[in-house]
Amino acid sequence: MPSSCTSPGHGDDSILKDQFNPFLRETIPPLLVEAYAEGDETWYGCVVTRAWTTIRVRLLDVAPYTVTLRVLDNGAVRRFSGTGDQWFVAEIDIDYWSDTLVDYTVRAEAVDSAGNALNPPWEQKIEGFFGRLIDLLCSIGAFIADVVVKALSFIVDLMLDVVRGIMDAVVAPIWNAFDG
Numbered sequence: 001m002p003s004s005c006t007s008p009g010h011g012d013d014s015i016l017k018d019q020f021n022p023f024l025r026e027t028i029p030p031l032l033v034e035a036y037a038e039g040d041e042t043w044y045g046c047v048v049t050r051a052w053t054t055i056r057v058r059l060l061d062v063a064p065y066t067v068t069l070r071v072l073d074n075g076a077v078r079r080f081s082g083t084g085d086q087w088f089v090a091e092i093d094i095d096y097w098s099d100t101l102v103d104y105t106v107r108a109e110a111v112d113s114a115g116n117a118l119n120p121p122w123e124q125k126i127e128g129f130f131g132r133l134i135d136l137l138c139s140i141g142a143f144i145a146d147v148v149v150k151a152l153s154f155i156v157d158l159m160l161d162v163v164r165g166i167m168d169a170v171v172a173p174i175w176n177a178f179d180g
Helices: 014-020 096-100 129-179
Strands: 031-044 047-071 077-093 103-112 122-127
Touching (some): 031 103, 047 096, 096 103, 122 129
Antiparallel strands (some): 031 047
16 A cells, blocks of 8 residues: 555554445545646747646545536636546636736545545636736835835824924923923
8 A cells, every 4th residue: 555545643554444444434535645737828929829727636535536627717627537546637728818817726626425525625826927917016016105104104203303393492481481
């Protein structure tokens, strides 16, 4: 039995052996071993002819299970069935202008035959050129706003010190005249 099938911290394979006890109900959801996604496009000169994302997911479960891979932005779905330790790969077309250039999110869900679900489902947001540019501009804007707030705070503090100095110069003689 591969080492990836051992229970965490115990160094044995009891997690899987217990699943085959006929008096126990299988209660362990599919285990997400590895997952990643990436986008790509093909070009003909200066024109994009196709844009897609490739989702790769590796799952492990003793019971048969169903895997659903989807692009949340456009609703595209691919479903697979498997048992044991398996890789699932889906190539899903996406929109170049809204998904590839800005961003999109992919999700992997899995449910085994006993109704145990991968929880939470795996998700990955893939940033496009303009999505990264927008994030950069927001970061620059936040930095500029922080600098402006600090500068205004300094100017306000300086003005308050000047006003206090003027008020002290005007009020102190009047106060001394009443005290004296």
